[in-house]
Each structure stands twice: as structure tokens, then as C-alpha cells.
Amino acid sequence: MNAEHRDILDAMNIVYDGANAGQSGPVMMAKIRRLGDITTRHFTDEEAYLQRIGYPEFDIHKGIHTKLLADFAAHTQAIEAAGGVPTGAFFTFLRLWLSAHIKCIDLKYGNFARSSPKAA
Ligand SMILES: [Fe+2]
Numbered sequence: 001m002n003a004e005h006r007d008i009l010d011a012m013n014i015v016y017d018g019a020n021a022g023q024s025g026p027v028m029m030a031k032i033r034r035l036g037d038i039t040t041r042h043f044t045d046e047e048a049y050l051q052r053i054g055y056p057e058f059d060i061h062k063g064i065h066t067k068l069l070a071d072f073a074a075h076t077q078a079i080e081a082a083g084g085v086p087t088g089a090f091f092t093f094l095r096l097w098l099s100a101h102i103k104c105i106d107l108k109y110g111n112f113a114r115s116s117p118k119a120a
């Protein structure tokens with residue numbers, strides 16, 4: 001899972017760097033969509049893994065993923081409607097929600113996975 005987390009952070013940095021370079025329009029939208037695709041794929045993989053190891057808080061974790069993806073889609077739509085100029089709210093969302101999710105919430109299941117006999 002950590003390789004996928006790195007892919008998400010890399011895709012996030014590509015969006016940040018593009019915004020800092022003043023990019024907008026289709027170029028920026030492609031970078032945002034790529035981040036969305038990588039995140040969606042990771043959540044799907046992670047949910048399959050959590051189910052397989054019998055993670056006790058699976059439903060809560062899946063609910064957090066669903067909410068994050070819905071918020072991501074709403075931000076993506078708003079940015080596209082504004083000509084592909086990323087908003088400050090979008091970057092706050094990325095920093096607070098996606099980064100925190102990867103660093104903190106996934107740590108919790110990491111601890112469970114290490115103590116679970118089914119996690120090998
Ligand atoms: Fe994750």
C-alpha cells in the first residue's frame with residue numbers, strides 16, 4: 001500500500017507544481033484527473049485488502065474513502081467550471097484530507113495488519 005501512497009503524493013505534487021507554474025485549463029485538469037484516478041484506484045485496492053484481512057473498522061474506513069472521493073469530484077467540477085484554475089480550498093482539501101488520511105488513518109490499519117494472522 002505504501003507504493004500507492006507514494007504515487008498519490010507524487011501526483012499531488014505534480015498538481016501543486018503545475019499550479020505554482022501558473023498552469024490552468026485542460027493541462028491542469030488532466031493533472032487533477034490523474035490524481036483522482038490514482039486515488040480512486042488506491043481506495044479500491046485498499047478496501048479489497050482491508051476486507052481480506054478482516055479489518056474491524058472496514059465500514060468506517062470505506063465511508064471515509066467514499067466521502068473523500070465525493071469531495072474530490074465536487075472540487076474537480078468547480079475547478080473545471082472556473083477554467084481549470086485550482087482553488088485555495090482545493091489545496092486545503094488535499095493537504096488536510098488526503099494527506100491526513102494517508103499519514104494517520106492508514107497507520108491505524110497498518111497496526112492492525114501487523115498483528116493480524118490473515119494479513120501475510
Ligand atoms: Fe491508503
Ligand SMILES: [Fe+2]
Pocket residue numbers: 043046061065101105106
Ligand atoms: Fe484508506
